[in-house]
Amino acid sequence: MLGNFSYHNPTKLYFGDDSLKYLREELSNYGKNIQLIYGGGSIKRSGLYDEIVAVLKECGKTIIADAGVMPNPTSEKLVEGAKLARENKVDLLLAVGGGSCCDYAKAVSVSAYCDDDPWEKYYIRFEEPDCEIIPVACVLTMAGTGSEMNGGSVITNHSQKLKIGHVFGDEVMPKFSILNPKYTMTLPKRQMVSGIYDIFNHICEQYFSGEDDNTSDYIAEALMKSVVKSSLIAVDNPEDYEARSNIMWTATWALNTLISRGKETDWMVHMLGQAVGAYTDATHGMTLAAVSLPYYRHIMPYGLKKFARFAVEVWGVNPNGKTDEQVAEEGLSALKSWMKKLGVTLSIGELGADESMIEGIADATIILDGGYKVLDRDEVVAILKESL
């Protein structure tokens, strides 16, 4: 059954190999001061930085540069960015990069005029913004997080060894996002497959919950099938525009609230992965990949029918003459085989974690309900050990 819900997603998207041309028109809706948020040198190497700066200058904008956003943006960086935005009376936060830049822009958006410590307010106490919010926009260069069309923002606090996400409301979501699949092609393969696994896992987190046969689960299966198919093409040929465009579009719809409407969700793989990320600073998608199979094997008995459906609908497992358990097992084997083809990490050990960190990572793991089995701490430890 579809439970009661509301749905509203006001982000405007421009998709395609010509989508940057809409930036000029959109900029006319905002004031003069643009905080240009980006990471390292990759957008300078690709030429995208120069293109965007040229458009900003032609539009008569003042650029406030905010470079050096790291893959897991930190609470310290957030404080600096918020100060920069406040001091420069910024009218628009323009993130150019992947999910980290976009997540960070949203965090700056709600922190610039916030008197509290933003980490404590939004990521520890999970309060909602009660100050002026600066509009955010995004030019996306990596498919994965879905941050281009949602309110999510994940920030890492290294001193507390915590990596926590806050999902803000409509008013913090990007006003517009520019999605050009070609921008994703300059990404190293390891980053590409990490993003692909992130997409797939976002869908799983919303799919593996609930007993009902609702429309959201059908759409989730469609997105999984599409991303699996396109990922295998992109791994062989990262320049395949068709595959990269399907991956980019799937990423957006995997995490813009559509497929969670009317159902429960289970975000435990993200909770485990983020805790590993806080300890190792490893790439987000890789931390998810490394804990996924031990987690799913652990909860499979509690959601057997859904795991069997997953096997049949997503992986084409033939269920004839088999028990639900056998079918479900074949589904997880198919998932593992796809992950190997992608080349994602299957062990948190490879990401820098070791036995001595397990208790600490378990402490940093936020336990959520919504899934087929609410974990206790011993189960978290067991899954982490299994992931080593």
Next chain:
Amino acid sequence: MLGNFSYHNPTKLYFGDDSLKYLREELSNYGKNIQLIYGGGSIKRSGLYDEIVAVLKECGKTIIADAGVMPNPTSEKLVEGAKLARENKVDLLLAVGGGSCCDYAKAVSVSAYCDDDPWEKYYIRFEEPDCEIIPVACVLTMAGTGSEMNGGSVITNHSQKLKIGHVFGDEVMPKFSILNPKYTMTLPKRQMVSGIYDIFNHICEQYFSGEDDNTSDYIAEALMKSVVKSSLIAVDNPEDYEARSNIMWTATWALNTLISRGKETDWMVHMLGQAVGAYTDATHGMTLAAVSLPYYRHIMPYGLKKFARFAVEVWGVNPNGKTDEQVAEEGLSALKSWMKKLGVTLSIGELGADESMIEGIADATIILDGGYKVLDRDEVVAILKESL
């Protein structure tokens, strides 16, 4: 490949058996004068009319009643409704009903302050509104058209024997829509199945086009599978909330532009059905059902791979050892068998059309491209004769 596109859907949705409670809050965003648009007596019999009037009065609104919207709203009714809105300085057009009421509200929205004849301007010359637009909102009582989350508006001109749709932009789309699956349960079965076929056909019109393997087609298949499954439950038990909620949600996503992003579409079944509707005044979904199979059989050879995929993915046809043509044929047989279970009309003769009308209906059929075969007039006549 996903072609270039933009996507923006600002309509806010409230879904569920308690969704009417959000009406009060939403009304606070609009002025005093509310044009209450509805059809016949069904919302009075169900009690919904009284509930809504009570909320409007509690909110201190002035109600401008606009009753008697017919299943195929006419250009004459539109002129009256536009005059009513203008003379009463209406602040919000609140449609309570199915797609006809919502389509009509959008037409009134762009016509109230339009000096031209609205039929000529919007439905013959397909111009865009250049006057003040009155906001539209919707309380939906029938699942089918998707009008609750799109800019579409179909109007019928009886003297010209034409039924034509205009898809308006974001600013004409409903500001909010209230979707309560329970409201759809009072509908007669014939109306319910007509709506269900309309949903399915909307998906087909966007699916049967293009050669590529893009994400939009995967989502289309998911929506088709979900609506087929829930429809069979609802036909046996129209009070099944789970089935009715899935059908209602599928209807919204079947026609809010998502599944057409980045691909061609083929609206010929709607063009044929609307021409039949202009001659017979038959229910929209039934006209689509009656022309569908002859149309799809006609174009199948030109899009064989897609029809074979449809058979396998939507209807579970086993393709092993069969030619694409055999598989595709089995898919259309499965579609026909489902239509018979639903109880939709398979002949335009049953809807009041006869041999003598064929040439006239063919004249009223707008021929669009985008599908696997652009029809010529002889083919239109042949398909209509086949549909008799």
